[in-house]
Amino acid sequence: MMNRQEHLLCCLAEEATEVGQRVSKALRFGVDEVQPGQTLTNAERLHGELLDLLAVWDMLADLRVVPRPNFWQLDCDAIDAKQAKVEKFMAYAVEKGALAPAAVRNMTRSAKGTVEEPGKNVRAKSGLNRSIQDAAFGRLRELLRYKAERAGGELIEVDPRYTSQTCSVCGVIDAASRQSQSQFLCVGCGHNVNADFNASLNIARLGGVIVPSALNLRSV
Structure with missing residues (x-):
């Protein structure tokens, strides 16, 4: 047994x-x-x-x-x-x-x-x-x-919090602006752009990158 x-x-x-x-x-x-x-x-x-x-x-x-x-x-x-x-x-x-x-x-x-x-x-x-x-x-x-x-550069680590909820044009932070996984529509200024593209501009700024104004105005 x-x-x-x-x-x-x-x-x-x-x-x-x-x-x-x-x-x-x-x-x-x-x-x-x-x-x-x-x-x-x-x-x-x-x-x-x-x-x-x-x-x-x-x-x-x-x-x-x-x-x-x-x-x-x-x-x-x-x-x-x-x-x-x-x-x-x-x-x-x-x-x-x-x-x-x-x-x-x-x-x-x-x-x-x-x-x-x-x-x-x-x-x-x-x-x-x-x-x-x-x-x-x-x-x-x-x-x-x-x-x-x-490539002759350096790695800069930034805090990514709220970068997906922040408008890269006016700076308004609101979760409601994230319409979907791929779409960002600012509740403040109406800026309409791909969500990943918008977040990437915010991350770039946090890293000290000067973002050309033409990129800020890019919309879908």
């Missing part, structure tokens, strides 16, 4: 097999074939499946019934491969300027959660948080600093 740990190990083995099957699909993520501007529709699923695998691995590792069972080896390899793909995607997004620090902050918010909404899979999520931060923020600074110095 199995003891409690052996029974739990068997249950986890079955769960690991199911997760392993799911991860084999997610690993066909195609990061190697990612092209600039391409939308990655299953990025969120990739992130979620990684959390599942890491959580199962954490539970198995805590049992210490067997050091490294053969049935688990494939799933260990799947975890490693998936982690590498996440980090590679992060590095690619950073290099192409597609990964905003705010987005990473949302992905890496406290694994413990709050009293009202306690976190799930805390240990696994904490490890993933560190991985994302390492792959994103560290890589971001490295790449930007290298590119800037190579």
